[in-house]
Amino acid sequence: MGLNSIFEPSSVAVIGASRESGKLGYEVLKNILDAGFKGKVYPVNPKADEILGLKCYPSIKDVPSEVELAVVIVPARFTPSVIQDCGFKGVKAAVVISGGYSETGDAGAQLERQLVEAAKSAGIRIVGPNCQGVNSTSAGLCASWPLVKTKGPISVISQSGTVLAAIGCWAEADGIGVSKLVALGNKCDVDETELMEYLAQDPETKVIAIYMEATRNGRKFVEIAKRTAVSKPIVVLKSGRTAKGAEAAKSHTRSLAGLDAVFSSAFRRAGVIRVYGVEELYDTCKALASLPKPAGPNVAIITSSGGSGILATDACEELGLNIAELPSGVAEALRDGLPPECIVRNPLDLTGSATSQLYDMVLSTILPSKSVDAVIMIVGDPMPGISEVISKNLRAGKPIVPVMLGGGKAEDEERAKLAGMRLPSYSCPVRGAKVVAALAQAGSHKT
Amino acid sequence: MGLNSIFEPSSVAVIGASRESGKLGYEVLKNILDAGFKGKVYPVNPKADEILGLKCYPSIKDVPSEVELAVVIVPARFTPSVIQDCGFKGVKAAVVISGGYSETGDAGAQLERQLVEAAKSAGIRIVGPNCQGVNSTSAGLCASWPLVKTKGPISVISQSGTVLAAIGCWAEADGIGVSKLVALGNKCDVDETELMEYLAQDPETKVIAIYMEATRNGRKFVEIAKRTAVSKPIVVLKSGRTAKGAEAAKSHTRSLAGLDAVFSSAFRRAGVIRVYGVEELYDTCKALASLPKPAGPNVAIITSSGGSGILATDACEELGLNIAELPSGVAEALRDGLPPECIVRNPLDLTGSATSQLYDMVLSTILPSKSVDAVIMIVGDPMPGISEVISKNLRAGKPIVPVMLGGGKAEDEERAKLAGMRLPSYSCPVRGAKVVAALAQAGSHKT
Numbered sequence: 001m002g003l004n005s006i007f008e009p010s011s012v013a014v015i016g017a018s019r020e021s022g023k024l025g026y027e028v029l030k031n032i033l034d035a036g037f038k039g040k041v042y043p044v045n046p047k048a049d050e051i052l053g054l055k056c057y058p059s060i061k062d063v064p065s066e067v068e069l070a071v072v073i074v075p076a077r078f079t080p081s082v083i084q085d086c087g088f089k090g091v092k093a094a095v096v097i098s099g100g101y102s103e104t105g106d107a108g109a110q111l112e113r114q115l116v117e118a119a120k121s122a123g124i125r126i127v128g129p130n131c132q133g134v135n136s137t138s139a140g141l142c143a144s145w146p147l148v149k150t151k152g153p154i155s156v157i158s159q160s161g162t163v164l165a166a167i168g169c170w171a172e173a174d175g176i177g178v179s180k181l182v183a184l185g186n187k188c189d190v191d192e193t194e195l196m197e198y199l200a201q202d203p204e205t206k207v208i209a210i211y212m213e214a215t216r217n218g219r220k221f222v223e224i225a226k227r228t229a230v231s232k233p234i235v236v237l238k239s240g241r242t243a244k245g246a247e248a249a250k251s252h253t254r255s256l257a258g259l260d261a262v263f264s265s266a267f268r269r270a271g272v273i274r275v276y277g278v279e280e281l282y283d284t285c286k287a288l289a290s291l292p293k294p295a296g297p298n299v300a301i302i303t304s305s306g307g308s309g310i311l312a313t314d315a316c317e318e319l320g321l322n323i324a325e326l327p328s329g330v331a332e333a334l335r336d337g338l339p340p341e342c343i344v345r346n347p348l349d350l351t352g353s354a355t356s357q358l359y360d361m362v363l364s365t366i367l368p369s370k371s372v373d374a375v376i377m378i379v380g381d382p383m384p385g386i387s388e389v390i391s392k393n394l395r396a397g398k399p400i401v402p403v404m405l406g407g408g409k410a411e412d413e414e415r416a417k418l419a420g421m422r423l424p425s426y427s428c429p430v431r432g433a434k435v436v437a438a439l440a441q442a443g444s445h446k447t
Numbered sequence: 448m449g450l451n452s453i454f455e456p457s458s459v460a461v462i463g464a465s466r467e468s469g470k471l472g473y474e475v476l477k478n479i480l481d482a483g484f485k486g487k488v489y490p491v492n493p494k495a496d497e498i499l500g501l502k503c504y505p506s507i508k509d510v511p512s513e514v515e516l517a518v519v520i521v522p523a524r525f526t527p528s529v530i531q532d533c534g535f536k537g538v539k540a541a542v543v544i545s546g547g548y549s550e551t552g553d554a555g556a557q558l559e560r561q562l563v564e565a566a567k568s569a570g571i572r573i574v575g576p577n578c579q580g581v582n583s584t585s586a587g588l589c590a591s592w593p594l595v596k597t598k599g600p601i602s603v604i605s606q607s608g609t610v611l612a613a614i615g616c617w618a619e620a621d622g623i624g625v626s627k628l629v630a631l632g633n634k635c636d637v638d639e640t641e642l643m644e645y646l647a648q649d650p651e652t653k654v655i656a657i658y659m660e661a662t663r664n665g666r667k668f669v670e671i672a673k674r675t676a677v678s679k680p681i682v683v684l685k686s687g688r689t690a691k692g693a694e695a696a697k698s699h700t701r702s703l704a705g706l707d708a709v710f711s712s713a714f715r716r717a718g719v720i721r722v723y724g725v726e727e728l729y730d731t732c733k734a735l736a737s738l739p740k741p742a743g744p745n746v747a748i749i750t751s752s753g754g755s756g757i758l759a760t761d762a763c764e765e766l767g768l769n770i771a772e773l774p775s776g777v778a779e780a781l782r783d784g785l786p787p788e789c790i791v792r793n794p795l796d797l798t799g800s801a802t803s804q805l806y807d808m809v810l811s812t813i814l815p816s817k818s819v820d821a822v823i824m825i826v827g828d829p830m831p832g833i834s835e836v837i838s839k840n841l842r843a844g845k846p847i848v849p850v851m852l853g854g855g856k857a858e859d860e861e862r863a864k865l866a867g868m869r870l871p872s873y874s875c876p877v878r879g880a881k882v883v884a885a886l887a888q889a890g891s892h893k894t
Contacts, residue, residue, distance in 0.1 A: 099798065104788050132799070146829065146855025160754020161799060162827030165853030166874075211754060239754060244770050245761035248794050252753030277877035278758065278852060306699035307607020307658060307686060311725065314692035323691050341551050347695050351546065352579070352608060380609030382593065405725060406612030408593025427613075430724035 005092035007136040009069035010039045016073035017043030025073045035142035076100030080114040087122025096129035131185025132161025152177020153206035153289035163211040175419040179204040200228040207288040213249040222270045229271035233288040233442045237281045271445035286424040287435040291399040293443030294373035298324040301347035304354035305380025308429045309347035315433035356385035367396040378403045382410030387417035403432035452539035454583040456516035457486045463520035464490030472520045482589035523547030527561040534569025543576035578632025579608025599624020600653035600736035610658040622866040626651040647675040654735040660696040669717045676718035680735040680889045684728045718892035731885045733871040738846040740890035741820035745771040748794035751801035752827025755876045756794035762880035803832035814843040825850045829857030834864035850879035
């Protein structure tokens, strides 16, 4: 069986549904309803007749119709028998949110083995246990928290529920949206490698974000990642890089983090883009989801802020990007079109008197040049109309990474317009440079 | 004369005021009025009778009363004679916003020399030229853009108008606020060293942020910085670190960036905190303005998100902070108070079932320990009431750096409450760790 029953089920039972606001059994059920799940929803709780307006069943076995997916939020000691019951009922997959398994010690580990055995003999696939659930926006299935509904190009596989939720929340707030969010938890069955393989085929997923502390089968991970990354970028945030971080990872999900250098070289081989923070993970995914990949490392920096242009230059240099000299033809054309106070060079400082029209002229002059693979476009002043200029010039097929700061209300408006076009924007020249480096890495793997 | 006439003038003339919305001469005048400047405001423009409801004068010499500060927004070629007129009028200081001076080449450099001579013989101090102006919130004097009004503890000295504006905008949006913002421009007279000396004495300034590309008198800068940093933290963002960045700096403000290693060691000697991005500059200032400085490098990480705790651990380790073992007494007390699924260690993972009450218990248990100098408090779930817990436990006199992510609407509410108490919060464990490292550096300089 594939993983379709997890992401596109026709019906869901919430086992351990609760009437009490604030409890997970209530919040998850509510999020499934609020996200607009189209299939049937069955709360299961022997002590309730009705929850959130839905008839409640004492056991999954009492549900009168078929159930494809079970979301399990009952104490760990009950889950093996709950999964057995799911088996009788013909349930195909279960998302086990409850904790209290291998992450808590030997007794929990034994419970987890029982859970796995019950699932195997019933032919049920398990996500979790000890996880923050699953969200599939196309199915309107938010079996997780907080509520995230906006459909979009980013899918996340995460050993941390919080990292998952953070990316979901930011993508929701930005209007960028997500496709599938999966919390791995203890990954007693479904793991990052199988999910990556599934998401590689998912037409709604344009970029795959992974937070991981370890992987059980490194060779297989690299193999699948390598195949996937050719067509779909994979961005990995791997923690446990330091000795104390690795110890903490062991305590968190019993992960043996392994030597970090081994991971780094494996990621490189696989064409996976490695990042080092949660915001950087999101920044990178946002860009990869919507911008074309550059054909090479040559970056032009266009700015209305001289200082920000220098900061971006420093960052690009340190990231191995090339702040290329502009070819003489391009430089001449720019000299003709620019006011005399602009010195034609790269970074190109249009000065504080820059306008959207000037940016447009510059973009359309430099983008056709073979010496420019990508543009960092810094807007350091209020610049009405700049979002349209960016979107129009993206037709040249080269990435334009907008960095906007210091622009007050006009900036907020242009950012919102970019988000409405599902285009990213960044607040700091250094973040913009990092994003271009990631795009360049993705581009180099592609060709 | 000191610099009081720049930041606390009794009257301001805007020379080159304009009737046309969008023009600097209009926007700056409007911002001065909108920021609620209490003194007299005199627009000067020979072609207008009235601008924004104020009587307009053909020349500064025609203004019937005394004028303490002139804000100059006329083409460069007119400024030497304008400054002469200011001299006749008894003006004490001028903020020259107009560009077209040394940054444009030899002819401009000559104009700048004339400007300096005129100012010297008239006894007028000059900020700029080629700058984004000055904002002094306590005087309600926003002679800059965008409009920033919120009073607060951060002052910024910047060779980039955009960096200045970005910090102002962010501090305004967060409700943290700023005290003085000064754009240096070509710093033909007033420079970062003199301003630092002034801000060291300014009771409203709690932390000084500096963006610089170069300094003319490195020895003096270090001397003043060293003296200032003992009582007031100084955070510097210095660009032109790489060869191409240094070239770009030369083009931007004719700055000779010098060897970066020399700056790094000078900053270290002076007790200046160095940062590498605009957001990092703001992150750091926000923390230094409101949180106590730690007595040492020992950090406790408390988290509801295991993964985020590991990411913070990695970052702390790499930044030279110490993720100290908890003393046995503290560990025992925690074991008594925590649910069994929490493993007592550092980072301390309270798991997804953490509550504000649990955080409160943990904070009050560990903060008295001599083995804990600072806390990174990661809130990776909706956590109503957590802002009060943070503010209450700050009474222990040790910094608590809140990192909040993945918490949806409840998180937004708690962040807003923290901002209302002028307390910072961060969105990424890595940013939180960087802030703690900066606090520790400030703390070590203090003692």
